[in-house]
Amino acid sequence: MTQFERSASASVGLLRQYCGSLGTVLVQPLITVGMLLFLYAGWHVRDEGGIGAGLRVAFVNTRAYRIDHEHEREAAMLQTELHYAADTDKLIDESLAGLLGYAPLAARVQLGVVHNGITGVTGVALLRYDVTNSVAAPGKTLGALLLNQPLSDWNNFLPVLLAGRCFLGFVSEQPNSALRARLEALGAGTLMACPVIDNRNRMLGALFVTWDVRDIPPTGDTLQAVMKHALEVGAQVAAALSLRVRMSPFSGGPESQ
Numbered sequence: 001m002t003q004f005e006r007s008a009s010a011s012v013g014l015l016r017q018y019c020g021s022l023g024t025v026l027v028q029p030l031i032t033v034g035m036l037l038f039l040y041a042g043w044h045v046r047d048e049g050g051i052g053a054g055l056r057v058a059f060v061n062t063r064a065y066r067i068d069h070e071h072e073r074e075a076a077m078l079q080t081e082l083h084y085a086a087d088t089d090k091l092i093d094e095s096l097a098g099l100l101g102y103a104p105l106a107a108r109v110q111l112g113v114v115h116n117g118i119t120g121v122t123g124v125a126l127l128r129y130d131v132t133n134s135v136a137a138p139g140k141t142l143g144a145l146l147l148n149q150p151l152s153d154w155n156n157f158l159p160v161l162l163a164g165r166c167f168l169g170f171v172s173e174q175p176n177s178a179l180r181a182r183l184e185a186l187g188a189g190t191l192m193a194c195p196v197i198d199n200r201n202r203m204l205g206a207l208f209v210t211w212d213v214r215d216i217p218p219t220g221d222t223l224q225a226v227m228k229h230a231l232e233v234g235a236q237v238a239a240a241l242s243l244r245v246r247m248s249p250f251s252g253g254p255e256s257q
Contacts, residue, residue: 096111100136103230108143141186149178154176172189192208193208195234204241
């Protein structure tokens, strides 16, 4: 036997000895892993009430998979919500623009939407409103959109709105200083507020039509016609707001499925 053959034979012998020792070392961990997998799968089979469902949850539809899937679902729902919001905002802006054109010399029309706001220390919900949409005549100040303003801004005319009627008054005579200051900053001299009421007779918000200081609002029959039209526009806006809620994937309504 040559030197090379003797070396090769020795190497093979060492390899066999090593593999045998390695196999002995790995057997116990492999048995342990197998037992753990069996117990893990059995636990899910028991919880799911079936072998197929249990194995799917254990090895396919895992918690990490479900979390990732939930993130994707929420992202898809958000995109759907954005599309619905864009569509309804377009409809609302068109309705406000129509009212602006109908009211002679009006400078701007804004939509305030009432919501639950925050909870005070007494546990009573403090109602708030957002100014979500606004249109203005050419050359007139549009006004900023506002969030979480206290509904107490409307205290002077809220009873009139709740009665389903429009309110007309001078900005300088409004007792709420915050509302008065915001309107005066826009150059407004006269304010008309009309309720946004849905087909279930719920007031969802209000439309605000303002005339600048140098512009005179209509009177008499023309004013009554503008108020009547504003109430009709308010109903249209309420329908759009209600549709957005029903179609929202976050609302859980049948239309959103």
